[in-house]
Amino acid sequence: MGTGFMTEFSALSQPQEDRLDVPMFKTLSAVTTKMLQGFEGIGLFDRMEEKGLGDLLTYQLNHIQAGVQSAVGFAKGGDQNAFLGAMNLIQADIANLVALAEPFGQEDFNTVMKGVAGYSKVLETRGIEPEFMLKNSGMRGLSSVISGLENMRGREGPLQIAVLENSYYESQINLGHAKGNTTHTVSDTNHGQSIIGIGEALGESGAKLDLFVAEFHHNIGMGVSEYADLNVLGQVKSLIQNDLVSDRFTVAIDNTISDPDGTEIRELLSDPVVAKAIEDGKLNVVFYRSAQKFDMAGFDNYNGGITASFNKSEAFGDFMNGMRSTGDEGDKISSFNLQGLTYLQSTARSELSAYRNGIVANTRMMLDPQSETNRPGFATDSFLRPDTVGQRFFQVTPNSDRGAVFVDLRSAFIDPDNPKAEDGYSSLFNLINKYVVLPGKDMPLQGRASFGFAHANISTIGGDRFRFNPGLESKETMIAYREMFDTINDAMSLADYPDPAGGDISATAIKLLSALDFNPALLDILGKAGRGEALDFNETRAAVAGLAQSGVHDLANRLLQRFDGQNQLLNHEQIQLREELGRTVKPSPSGVTRATFNDHAIGLRDALMKPDLGKFEARALLSTLTGQAMALDLDAAREIMARVANGLENLSHGTLEKIGGHLEELAKSFPDGDVRKQVANNLGERVNSLIEARASTTGLPTGTPATRMEGHFTALMIDTGSEGGVTHGFGLLQTEMNQMIGGETGVLAEIDRKDTSFGRLAAAMRPALSAIGTNQAALASPGVATALDRFARDHHGEILGLSPNSGATLSLVNFLPQGFVRNMQFGLAEMFRTATKPPRDEQDAQSQRTTIANQAIELQQKTVSAASNLKILATVVMHPDFLDLVPSEDRPAVEQFGASLATTLSEITRGPDNLLVAVTGFAQDVSQNPEAFLARF
Numbered sequence: 001m002g003t004g005f006m007t008e009f010s011a012l013s014q015p016q017e018d019r020l021d022v023p024m025f026k027t028l029s030a031v032t033t034k035m036l037q038g039f040e041g042i043g044l045f046d047r048m049e050e051k052g053l054g055d056l057l058t059y060q061l062n063h064i065q066a067g068v069q070s071a072v073g074f075a076k077g078g079d080q081n082a083f084l085g086a087m088n089l090i091q092a093d094i095a096n097l098v099a100l101a102e103p104f105g106q107e108d109f110n111t112v113m114k115g116v117a118g119y120s121k122v123l124e125t126r127g128i129e130p131e132f133m134l135k136n137s138g139m140r141g142l143s144s145v146i147s148g149l150e151n152m153r154g155r156e157g158p159l160q161i162a163v164l165e166n167s168y169y170e171s172q173i174n175l176g177h178a179k180g181n182t183t184h185t186v187s188d189t190n191h192g193q194s195i196i197g198i199g200e201a202l203g204e205s206g207a208k209l210d211l212f213v214a215e216f217h218h219n220i221g222m223g224v225s226e227y228a229d230l231n232v233l234g235q236v237k238s239l240i241q242n243d244l245v246s247d248r249f250t251v252a253i254d255n256t257i258s259d260p261d262g263t264e265i266r267e268l269l270s271d272p273v274v275a276k277a278i279e280d281g282k283l284n285v286v287f288y289r290s291a292q293k294f295d296m297a298g299f300d301n302y303n304g305g306i307t308a309s310f311n312k313s314e315a316f317g318d319f320m321n322g323m324r325s326t327g328d329e330g331d332k333i334s335s336f337n338l339q340g341l342t343y344l345q346s347t348a349r350s351e352l353s354a355y356r357n358g359i360v361a362n363t364r365m366m367l368d369p370q371s372e373t374n375r376p377g378f379a380t381d382s383f384l385r386p387d388t389v390g391q392r393f394f395q396v397t398p399n400s401d402r403g404a405v406f407v408d409l410r411s412a413f414i415d416p417d418n419p420k421a422e423d424g425y426s427s428l429f430n431l432i433n434k435y436v437v438l439p440g441k442d443m444p445l446q447g448r449a450s451f452g453f454a455h456a457n458i459s460t461i462g463g464d465r466f467r468f469n470p471g472l473e474s475k476e477t478m479i480a481y482r483e484m485f486d487t488i489n490d491a492m493s494l495a496d497y498p499d500p501a502g503g504d505i506s507a508t509a510i511k512l513l514s515a516l517d518f519n520p521a522l523l524d525i526l527g528k529a530g531r532g533e534a535l536d537f538n539e540t541r542a543a544v545a546g547l548a549q550s551g552v553h554d555l556a557n558r559l560l561q562r563f564d565g566q567n568q569l570l571n572h573e574q575i576q577l578r579e580e581l582g583r584t585v586k587p588s589p590s591g592v593t594r595a596t597f598n599d600h601a602i603g604l605r606d607a608l609m610k611p612d613l614g615k616f617e618a619r620a621l622l623s624t625l626t627g628q629a630m631a632l633d634l635d636a637a638r639e640i641m642a643r644v645a646n647g648l649e650n651l652s653h654g655t656l657e658k659i660g661g662h663l664e665e666l667a668k669s670f671p672d673g674d675v676r677k678q679v680a681n682n683l684g685e686r687v688n689s690l691i692e693a694r695a696s697t698t699g700l701p702t703g704t705p706a707t708r709m710e711g712h713f714t715a716l717m718i719d720t721g722s723e724g725g726v727t728h729g730f731g732l733l734q735t736e737m738n739q740m741i742g743g744e745t746g747v748l749a750e751i752d753r754k755d756t757s758f759g760r761l762a763a764a765m766r767p768a769l770s771a772i773g774t775n776q777a778a779l780a781s782p783g784v785a786t787a788l789d790r791f792a793r794d795h796h797g798e799i800l801g802l803s804p805n806s807g808a809t810l811s812l813v814n815f816l817p818q819g820f821v822r823n824m825q826f827g828l829a830e831m832f833r834t835a836t837k838p839p840r841d842e843q844d845a846q847s848q849r850t851t852i853a854n855q856a857i858e859l860q861q862k863t864v865s866a867a868s869n870l871k872i873l874a875t876v877v878m879h880p881d882f883l884d885l886v887p888s889e890d891r892p893a894v895e896q897f898g899a900s901l902a903t904t905l906s907e908i909t910r911g912p913d914n915l916l917v918a919v920t921g922f923a924q925d926v927s928q929n930p931e932a933f934l935a936r937f
Helices: 003-011 023-037 044-050 054-076 080-101 106-116 138-153 169-176 191-205 232-241 263-270 272-279 313-323 335-367 421-435 475-495 505-518 522-531 537-549 553-566 571-585 594-608 615-629 634-648 653-669 675-698 705-721 723-741 747-752 756-770 776-780 782-795 806-835 842-877 880-885 891-909 915-928 930-934
Strands: 131-135 160-164 182-186 209-215 245-254 283-290 305-310 407-410 456-461 465-469
Touching: 003 023, 003 054, 023 054, 023 080, 023 335, 044 054, 044 080, 054 080, 080 335, 106 131, 106 335, 131 138, 131 335, 138 209, 138 245, 138 283, 138 305, 138 313, 160 232, 182 191, 182 209, 191 232, 209 232, 232 245, 232 263, 232 272, 245 313, 263 272, 263 283, 272 283, 283 313, 305 313, 335 407, 335 465, 335 475, 421 456, 421 475, 421 505, 475 505, 475 522, 505 522, 522 537, 653 675, 756 915, 782 880, 806 842, 806 930, 842 891, 842 915, 842 930, 880 891, 891 915, 915 930
Parallel strands: 160 182, 160 209, 209 245, 245 283
Antiparallel strands: 131 305, 283 305, 407 465, 456 465
């Protein structure tokens, strides 16, 4: 690679001035530079040449050089979004090269971690050497602790488990599935009383605690009113000193949010009480964390979790054997994840710590109140305390935790029990994501259901709060984020909280949020109005008209009243606005003709076809249309609404059903005799007839997409006794999945606006599935089978995974491309089936969340495995030695199949949002937050 660009690139990691002084530029360039410099140390170039991949190596290095050049240019221009895009491409290239070179074995991860983790030497003088393991996830790390305990005890009797209050919900789910075990809660805020309670509970049975599960820093919690540092060391010592623990006691600590080389781990391990207990073989300490958060510098390429176990091997040998289990319930770490995560730790460990610490620093800036020296901070009255409740729409949960990586934002004005609360939060979420891309904003914010990314992200949590996670943005961008929340707060003040008339505050807030979501450009105008700033007349007129057209006429009037009181507009401008508002709110029926009404009907039809149509928008459109229709006779309205329906024939089942649901709800909301109710019912009947007609021609059952999937599964399970039944069942699944992903109005496209990871998956699936080859059956001739048999015997050592057996090889050829499709369809359909089964109770709901998370990971593993096998198959089919063995009459079919495979592989692996990346991102998001996935069903 060119040294000039590399010199400029590595220089970004040094202290800069002006626009280059951005944590994102400095930290990510430092991580990536170390990884590029590490190629020589792992012998990457020689390994690629030995594998005959020299040309690919050259291509990838050229691609990396182009990415480095782009990244330097974007950094110099201060473009954080574009810089992130370039860095993601570079990291993808690095991941591919390391995966192909395969420099590491299973034990290398343990060796590397012992060398780079500073705390691994804390107990060295006491003869305690830790063992590091790579798991499939952080939660799998905790599950392996349970497996280790069960193995050590011979699976006899239940475990006694203590859990730190408000610990990460997935930890509690994992513990809840350890059947028959008893759990106790340790409070950090009322520790002494909880210790007494545990002692009393254990005293009745004479049992002792086997396991204590804690975390150094809380993630966002539903029951947390103020976040602070957690005294895990004090809790562990208290349990030991109060004689509440067994003679072989285990402490499992989630250190996902901690600095991997921070002081917390060292202080705990070096404490005299803890160190002696470990040395005496009475205590086993396991640290576990999710590598998806801070061990990948936010590039999100890998899936995994890291554990570190400190114990005396003579006492806890059986425990460690249980943790290492590789059976059906054990870990089967993919080579891709092993290579990548080991390489990251071996080359950039200190830079990864700096990456995390930069995010913590930005978070602390936002959580410290504003001052002359800390402008990104929230205002003092923004923090939610007993004396400030309800003073603002957005309020921040106080957080003094030195390791905090999130801001917990709440609003007292959307009651989570309000039936429309979900719509309000959905509108708020949409509004924020639309606001950041308005002209002049361009803020690197994404809606990710996780944290630890180089860009900020935001997600709804539990139905009554937002989690905002700062990234490594510049201080100016952090100020822009805070100003965004202030602007929303000022705009929402139009609702006059608290309502002096005692009205439904939640309904008012939800209505205004819907209007803002419908037209996010209003937000800046309303923010200025709330702050009393000078207003542009034309912009203000658009704001008032937008509010009125969105059906929030009372708030539009309130905005005008604000202008009157604050003299923000001239008198003649105020009069003109009120006149315009009056015309918008109460349109005169005079002059309405069938032609003008027909124009509105066409507009409604076009709007109904939009994949992101919301319920409020549908109501506003129908209200506008029927307001005009009141000047006409009902027959004319029905006739024109039928024309609207005639434009819907080509829509997918999912979109038709969504439109039908909107219309059904709208019809119920209007009083009997209202022309709007009759028009909505008329159009709804037409939509339902289209759904029924589609069902009769395709053989698909009616109902929601998820219900139809469940019907296919039932049929498939019943028909498994015959090959034809299985084929029929899979045929229905394939037809349905094609409809679900087909076109811009498919179900996955609908979910796109709600779930970024699902949207990426939908976008990646369409080209990939369409490229799957269909000519493999032509390869089943006896001549090709013989060629495969001979080639397998001669080359199975060279072509990894190719079995020297004609039957196995032929199965590979005949099944893999189709099997790849089925793995994707079957895996997604299985998740839909689980998601739509109502849980019987909370325990069943927890089981459902865990099942969904496991199914997502299984979908990823199957997809990656199938893609790997496709690569093997492509290598075979296009190998010159194999083609030489194929009879001449069969060679055209073989070459055609090879070309089809090449296209397939290109679609699966091309670009930063390729299918494998999309599946991995989707699986990670669902596994880390199954509740968000389930909430849609």
